[in-house]
Amino acid sequence: MVLYNFKKITVVPSGKDFVDIVLSRTQRQTPTVVHKGYSISRIRQFYMRKVKFTQQTFHDKLSTILEEFPRLDEVHPFYGDLMNVLYDKDHYKLALGQLNTARNLIEKICKDYVRLLKYGDSLYRCKQLKKAALGRMCTVMKRVGPSLAYLEQVRQHMARLPSIDPNTRTILICGYPNVGKSSFINKITRADVEVQPYAFTTKSLFVGHTDYKYLRWQVIDTPGILDHPLEDRNTIEMLSITALAHLRAAVLFFIDLSGSCGYSIAQQAALFKSIKPLFANKPLIIVCNKTDLQPLETLAEDERQIIQELKKEASKCAAGQLINAVPDDDDGCLLTMSTMTEEGVIAVKNAACERLLQQRVEVKMKSKKISDCLNRIHVAMPRPRDTKERPPCIPQAVIEARAKSNANRERKLEKDLENEHGGAGVYSVNMHKHYLLAVEDWKEDVVPEIIDGHNIADFVDVDILQRLDELEREEDALAEAALANDDEDMSEEELSPEEMQALAVIRRKKKKLLEEHRLKKTTADSRPIVPRRHDKDREYTSSRMGRHLVSMGLDPSAALNRVRSRSASRRGRKRERSTIGEDDADAMDIDQPSKRLRARSRSRSQSRALTEAIPGEGFKDTAQKQKAVKLAQKASKKRNKNARRGEGDRVIVNLKPKHLFSGKRSIGKTDRR
Structure with a gap:
């Protein structure tokens, strides 16, 4: 198991490359456009974000270097002394200490300038504070350039250590x-x-x-x-x-x-x-x-x-x-x-x-x-209970199995026989000796394939031609019987009324099966399921349900009334006014609630104006929201005119306009651009 693997330490950039990496990342991942027309709080936030992002990037990269390089006090003494011999322990610790100090200084610079940016009174003042903050951070990193170069050499040498x-x-x-x-x-x-x-x-x-x-x-x-x-x-x-x-x-x-x-x-x-x-x-x-x-x-x-x-x-x-x-x-x-x-x-x-x-x-x-292990180990030695000898006993089945396995092991294989009789190319394997036949002498008989110019398989059955003639005669008889049956087909005029009715039922049933099969074949599983009230065949009706309930010995009136009331409500029928008592008719106006409901539904469907203030948006009243909307539109007017997506959009659609980069230029000045 390898405990120490120094090949995964991240590359340490030089001081100049370190600054370029961090500033480039700040430029790419933070907004880059700010206008003097913005509110001062927005301008301050814009520049504070840049300073904080730069400090955090420096902090993350320096922390990665400090964490990945091994600490001499924490590694094995062998590696500690080895690194002391190769890299000088004092120089190594001093370089890491300087990086730690640089990280703390950059954090302190960020805090100081963020505090000053909170009180910046103009875009120019905030911009100058941002430049000063980033400049001081970069100066700190350039001063630790020798330490970074030393650590990069140490990293390269440590990666080559076994x-x-x-x-x-x-x-x-x-x-x-x-x-x-x-x-x-x-x-x-x-x-x-x-x-x-x-x-x-x-x-x-x-x-x-x-x-x-x-x-x-x-x-x-x-x-x-x-x-x-x-x-x-x-x-x-x-x-x-x-x-x-x-x-x-x-x-x-x-x-x-x-x-x-x-x-x-x-x-x-x-x-x-x-x-x-x-x-x-x-x-x-x-x-x-x-x-x-x-x-x-x-x-x-x-x-x-x-x-x-x-x-x-x-x-x-x-x-x-x-x-x-x-x-x-x-x-x-x-x-x-x-x-x-x-x-x-x-x-x-x-x-x-x-x-x-x-x-x-x-x-x-x-x-x-070892004492803990010995306490858990006990070797039991049984004591003899009498003087009788008990030799080991092997069951008879085990002895027979061993004898069989030894016999199989002693049986010669074809490879052994081949080696005994001259090897490959000299010895020919007998493929017939394991055949199971009624007579053992038949194993070595030679069976010819061709006799008198004919395949021997043709002579296996002597009656094969006679059986072929019988089969052909049987096929001819079956064909004649089929023709006779076709001539004797009955016409529909000869059928009785009962047979005609049965024939019509059979044809309808066959036609219905064909239609169902075609429907399944064309639409497969994507066909819609038609509700019962839309079925054309009227297979599921209330009258049919009533007849089925009567056949079961039940009273269908309650079920039929429920079905009829549901169908009536679907068609939009009004409820009968008999549900309201005559005494309550004077005290309750039936038409008035419906009017209020209709008025409420109309007000709910109306859309709210864009400039109307809504509780929770953070505006005091509608006038304040209108003013804010107008300022936002005015600020984005120039950006929209330039087809920008946002403040950070710096895309140049056409780097080389044709009217500026095509054709010849005449003699004279070319500074019109």
Whole structure:
């Protein structure tokens, strides 16, 4: 899992580009036209909006830069020290602090000038205040230009840093330059690190990934380290020192036995002793490389003695960090290999991975969390209840199934038979041996396809011609019977009255079905549903409903009266005045309410005048609204004349009018435009 990804940091523009971006955005996203004929409050609001928008744009962009750049106090110590080595922690913090100060200054400038704009007494005064506000903001941004340029360089370099997870399983390779570190990481991972026969080819950290025991491992190649004091080491060497100091990894210290790297074994041993404190609490393996040029057994006695001393010190480190390690058993602390012949490369990788896994398990066992896990784990061991032996019992069905599977497994396949009998092209597969026939000898019989020039299938049925003649005679008899039936058709004159009536019913029914089918076919599902009162066939009538209710033994009078009253109300009949009592007739005027209702309906349908004031619009009376409408029309008169959509419409319909850009110009002045 990658915890830190610096490739997504937003690009930091320079001071001049920053100002151009913000001012261009202000020009594009705020109104650009204001007239001296506007009210002073509208003019003030116009310029205050520009100042506030500019300040907010500066604030958003600066906040994005400050939030996306990592804070050294919040990242992992490895990345904190790495950035201190590469970019100088003080310079980095100072640049971010200057941007934060610029953001606060711009906010303060905005507040001051907005306060002054509230009391601007003319368009000119407001415009000058706006220019001063934007000018001071741009001056502040130009002063922090060097900080922006520095942060852009830092961003570009951070984007090229490898994604290193400080908490995952890691193998760290270190040693003198040109001892084979990059060749080793290229062999065990998919990384492609440049390898050259000179020192300091690797100038930065490179990361590769490999697999061991179904786990993903991170392998880091560090630049070469020279044996001199810490304060004399350059930036490239400090990258390796930072990785050794902060990453919990298995360390592989490479030694060149052949001396082709330019440094003797004694010098390499001195480097090991000088950086030995960085190996504390880490699995350590000394790797003797380039054994194809100089085997370990052929070294001089004094050099072999140096190697043995390094081996003992490495074993002491292992004994100090692992609880179950034995100091005398130091075979795993010294390994030999050759990246040229790849001899021992995989053994070195496996040993480093195994030591790191063991160390991580030991650390977890010593932690306080292991007690919580052990409290939840219980291994039950059943106690014997008697002295009787109970050997494992396998059911008979399982034994038979195993025997069947073994028999199937032992059965030879066609591929096996083909390999036994000469292979492909020599062995021919028998396709008939699995046929299920009544007699086994029939499997190998050869069945011909052609006999005496005829297809053998023609001779399967000996009576086929006789059956064909019978079938043809039967077809002729059926055809003659059909002709006879056509001649004997009855005419309508010979039908009885009952048959004629039945025939007429059948024809009507057939015609109706045809019409319904055609209607469905033409209109499909888009045809309208006709209400019952419009049906032409009068299938659903009140009289029919009455007859149906009478047949059911019900009284249809109430239902029929209700239907008739509804139909009468639809035709616009007035209600009978019998519903009003005779005593109330004098006290109540029937015609008067209807007159009031008609008058109210007429007043409601009339439209209100445009200049009439409506409660809630914010006008005191109609006169004030008329005056406001007249001012609005007067202000938009020039804009409408120029076919503008609004105050912010700056579209030029015709950039090159034909009468100005066509034809020849005579000798003389051309400044008439």
